[in-house]
Amino acid sequence: MEIISEFLSLSTRGFNDIINLTGPIQDKLAALGLKEGQVTVFVPGSTGGVTTIEFEPGLVKDLSEALDRVAPEGQVYHHDARWGDGNGFSHVRAALIGPSLTVPFQEGRLLLGTWQQIVFIDFDNRPRRRQLVIQFMGQ
Numbered sequence: 001m002e003i004i005s006e007f008l009s010l011s012t013r014g015f016n017d018i019i020n021l022t023g024p025i026q027d028k029l030a031a032l033g034l035k036e037g038q039v040t041v042f043v044p045g046s047t048g049g050v051t052t053i054e055f056e057p058g059l060v061k062d063l064s065e066a067l068d069r070v071a072p073e074g075q076v077y078h079h080d081a082r083w084g085d086g087n088g089f090s091h092v093r094a095a096l097i098g099p100s101l102t103v104p105f106q107e108g109r110l111l112l113g114t115w116q117q118i119v120f121i122d123f124d125n126r127p128r129r130r131q132l133v134i135q136f137m138g139q
Helices: 022-032 057-070 078-083 088-097
Strands: 002-012 017-020 037-042 048-053 100-106 117-122 128-138
Touching: 002 017, 002 022, 002 117, 017 057, 022 037, 022 117, 022 128, 048 057, 048 088, 048 100, 048 128, 057 088, 078 088, 117 128
Parallel strands: none
Antiparallel strands: 002 128, 017 117, 037 100, 037 128, 048 117
């Protein structure tokens, strides 16, 4: 069994910028030639998250609006009072979504549902340059 760490660099807009990672992850898997195992996608940092959704414009907007309702910008957050950076809402959203996701693969293909895609969400209150960790474990 092999463990291979890869990285994926992204430029984001912040403010719930949702980016489909499925293609780039599948491409990395194909290039490695692994047939069976699992891949973990991890976001270093505390204002981004990884999950799965049906990546279509309506649902992308629905998810963003839901996150705005759950942890709205412009509210009082203790984090903002301590650090003054105005991104307390970003940290709360990231904690709710989570920093990682593990997906199995078989015959060199990610075992995702028909309408399921892996997405990264940047919650921060400014554009960012992100480097995600993509770790493959398999044979």
